[in-house]
Amino acid sequence: LAASQLAGTLTTCPYCGVGCGVRATVRGDGQVDIAGDETHASNAGRLCVKGSALGETVDLDGRLLHPQMRARHGDALQRVSWDAALDKVALGFRSVIEQHGPDAVALYVSGQLLTEDYYIANKLMKGYIGSANIDTNSRLCMSSAVAGHKRAFGADLVPLCYEDLELADLVVLVGSNTAWCHPILFQRIARIRETRPQMKLVVIDPRRTATCELADLHLPLKAGSDVWLFNGLLSFLARHDAADGSFIEAHTNGLEAALETAEAECADLAAVAKTCKLDPQDLLTFYEWFAANEKVVTAFSQGVNQSSSGTDKVNSIINCHLLTGRIGKEGMGPFSITGQPNAMGGREVGGMANMLAAHMDLDNPRHRQTVQDFWQAPRMAQRPGLKALDLFQAIEAGQVKAVWIIATNPVVSLPDADQVQRALAKCELVVMSDIIEKTDTGAFAHVVLPALGWGEKDGTVTSSERRISRQRAFLPAPGEARADWQILCQVAQRMGYAGFDFSAAHQVFDEHARLSSFRNGDAFGQRRVFNLAGLSGLDQAAFDALQPVQWPVVATSAGEKQGTARLFADGRFAHADGKARFIATAPRAPQHAADSDYPLSLNTGRVRDQWHTMTRTGKSPKLADHVPESFVDMHPQDALLYGVREGALARVSSRWGSMVARVQHGGGIARGSIFVPIHWNGQSASDARVGALVNPVVDPVSGEPEFKHTPVLVEEF
Ligand code: SF4
Structure with missing residues (x-):
């Protein structure tokens, strides 16, 4: 082993969206020692129990090490060469496209992918195959936050950073068991409260979770009643002189309609408490604390997003921050905490069926033209593709005939997962790239492709606070495994597409960085906040040396890469008029009510x-x-x-x-x-x-x- 390996490699934890830095050291006996990266701003050397156990999970037991194929569903998989497997995928996809058009094929990918993998997958589908049928398991965890940000801010932008959780006087955690699901963030809150005991923590969650142990106030609201609660707060703030009139006037639109909607059902605190099944006094306490504290961070996660009214829940939270002008400044703002390690990186490259690379919009003709010109793409997708659940329904209906599933296990993780089994059993061509040999999804695959796992992969991920960090390889590729971006490029080349001639991850990252500043701010396209101009042109050595940095990133005159801790500090948002939008959010109960059969x-x-x-x-x-x-x-x-x-x-x-x-x-x-x-x-x-x-x-x-x-x-x- 090289001395540099024994000294340890700085990389990033592959689990949650906190994005903790990890120091991985390969010992002489081949075991891997894991420690927190003390230089990483997100975790300053700390790791939770999952991150600490990473060394126990990198052995090769159960790994998929060679390409395999089967002729029919139910046959045994047989080991094949990479050439045979790649030809099968490329020819299979091409044949379906020729016979049935580009929308008859699809990719279903993952927030576990590195940004470089995600970038190539999107380029292949949206710019070359010419369909937007690429969706991701991130659809399951944070797409409501994306949609809420776009409605309110004009783009999918997370305004603040982890430090704001420590600078706030009131932290509100909504639908988030932070103590278990984002432990290092929770530890940061716990530590700061030791030095600032006056800081208050409110937890809004139907369950009394471990997170509540630290809370000054737990509001165990009825599941799904969040919009009533936050509409009630909006109404309360407006009636108790907490609105920031000059901010609203200068930087927002739409308050009247949002307030009218909120007041229609939620002006009466006692009625809101009854609907939410909360103690009215507790609800009043929360409203009074929110009104009285200037520095408020409202952090939310899956309990808000995973709902048939998830986007409205997000906007009902953002409305309260816009009304009080508490956004774009230290210690305040609405904060979406992402579940997966690279859900944010996927958002940067347009990783969902309704998004386009570099935070551009698929339904904006000028944005489509910008991306097409940059890629010199032969066939741009012209409309959004199928979202995750629709995609598997389209497979079962025979409309999508070939699907490539990468780094995710939808037979376990999707709702109505038996429907996913039925769909895959009927699909003409199921391709799976994974690191694990036997998964519930792999049982349905005609072609399985061995991918590199954590510790072997090289590239970048982006955390919940927009911080781009490097994942660096410290283990050799096992068996015949290859990087996901590389496998995708090899299939693209076999399909006859130019534009996939990359030989290293830093080249993919460079193209991604250059696209972010291509026509950004010129007369052709409106100013886009997502910009990695300061990170373009990195060669291998500079990519290897890249320090964690929050986008947007510009280069200073001294050549330093300068990141951005907070957005909207100038009160300018990403809508064409520069103003944020209040969104009228009429409360709705969950779609299926409990009944006598399913109580x-x-x-x-x-x-x-x-x-x-x-x-x-x-x-x-x-x-x-x-x-x-x-x-x-x-x-x-x-x-x-x-x-x-x-x-x-x-x-x-x-x-x-x-x-x-x-x-x-x-x-x-x-x-x-x-x-x-x-x-x-x-x-x-x-x-x-x-x-x-x-x-x-x-x-x-x-x-x-x-x-x-x-x-x-x-x-x-
Ligand atoms: Fe990994 Fe998340 Fe734990 Fe940090 S908090 S060590 S990113 S699982």
């Missing part, structure tokens, strides 16, 4: 020590110790009512599917609801895919599924 409401989410469908964290005995098997958490009185006992197995069923899990109490769940974790897959002893139960209902604006509310029945097993 309980299923809420899903993560546990502290597992990640996604456990294909990686499931390898660590230390992580498995925390929660060894799937469970259904329910209130003891509901358990009594439905005849199930703590510790016994129970069947949980909905109109879409069923699963079996062990009953437990103590998760702080309210009566009428249950909680089941998302992680367990069909490879575990019992088929505990909770995705099979989740209703395939989506937010009409963002397409994000309603993972937090499905009517279910719990019975003795």
Whole structure:
């Protein structure tokens, strides 16, 4: 091993959107020591238990090491050469496109991909195949935040940074079990409260989670009632002299309609408390604290986004910050905390079916022209493609005939997951790129392609605070595995497309950086905030030396790369008139109400020590110790009512599917609801895919599924 490897490699944790820096050191015996990167601004050397256990997950047990193919669904996979596998994918896609057009093929990708992988996947689909049928599992976690940002700010822009959580006098965490899902952020809040005990923390969550242990006030609102709560706050702030009139006048539009909508149902605090099932005094306390504190950060996550009214929930939060002018300054603003390590990087390259590279809009003809000219692309997508759930429905309907699934496991993770199985079983060509040999999705693939995993990959990721960090390889490529961007380029070249002649990740990053400043601000296109002008032209050495930096990034006259901690400091937003928009948000209940057949409401989410469908964290005995098997958490009185006992197995069923899990109490769940974790897959002893139960209902604006509310029945097993 080279001395530089033994000295440790600075890279980034591949799990959540906090984006912690990691120092990975390969020991002489081949084991990997993991420590926090003390120089990284996001975590300053700290790691949570998942990040600390990364060294236990990099062995080659269960790894997919060679390309494999099968002729038909149900046949055994056979090892093949890369040439044979790449030819099969390229010829298969080309044949479907020639016979049925570009919209008959699709890519389904992942927030686990590096920005370079994501960039090439989008370039291939949107600029060369000529379809926008590329969507991502990030659709499942933050697309409502994207849509809310675009409506309010004119672009998908996160205004603030982690430091603002420490500078705030009031932190409001909405729909976020931060202590378990973004532990290092939670630790930053906990530490600052030791030195600033006057700082207040409010947690708004139907469950009494670990995050509530630190809270001054927990509002256990009824699931799905967030818009009532924040419309009530908007109305309260307006009536209690908390509005910033000069900010509203100079920098916003649309207050009148938003306020009128809010007041229609939510002007009366007692009525709001009743709808949200909250103690009116607690609700009043929260409203008074919000009104009295200038420095307020409202951080939100999946409890807000994963809803049939997710986009309205986001905008109802942003409305309160616009009304008070609390945005663009230190210690204040609405803060979307992303779930995946590179959900933000995917957003930069237009990683979803309704987005375009460099934060441009697919439905804007000038933006399409800008990207087409830059790529010299032969066939630009002209309209949005199929969002995740629509995509798998189109596969089952026979409209999409070839799909390439990269770094994600939709047979476990999507709502109505049995429908995904049916769709893939019917699909003419299913290609899967992954690092794991046996996954629930891989069972349906005709071609499986071995990809590089964390520790072997080279590129960049972007965290929730817009900070771009390097993932650096410190392990050799195992077997015949290749980088995802490289596999995509090799297929593109076999399909006859120019424009994919990259030989290293830094070249892909450079093209991505140059596109961000191409015609940015000239007469042809309006000024775009996303700009990496200061990061273009990096050669391998400069890319290797790249320090974490928050976009937009400009180069100073001294040649330094200068990032940007906060956006909108000048009060200028990304809408054409430079103003932010209040959005009228009429409250709506979750789409499917509990009824006599399915009387309980299923809420899903993560546990502290597992990640996604456990294909990686499931390898660590230390992580498995925390929660060894799937469970259904329910209130003891509901358990009594439905005849199930703590510790016994129970069947949980909905109109879409069923699963079996062990009953437990103590998760702080309210009566009428249950909680089941998302992680367990069909490879575990019992088929505990909770995705099979989740209703395939989506937010009409963002397409994000309603993972937090499905009517279910719990019975003795
Ligand atoms: Fe990794 Fe997130 Fe834990 Fe940081 S907080 S170590 S990014 S899982």
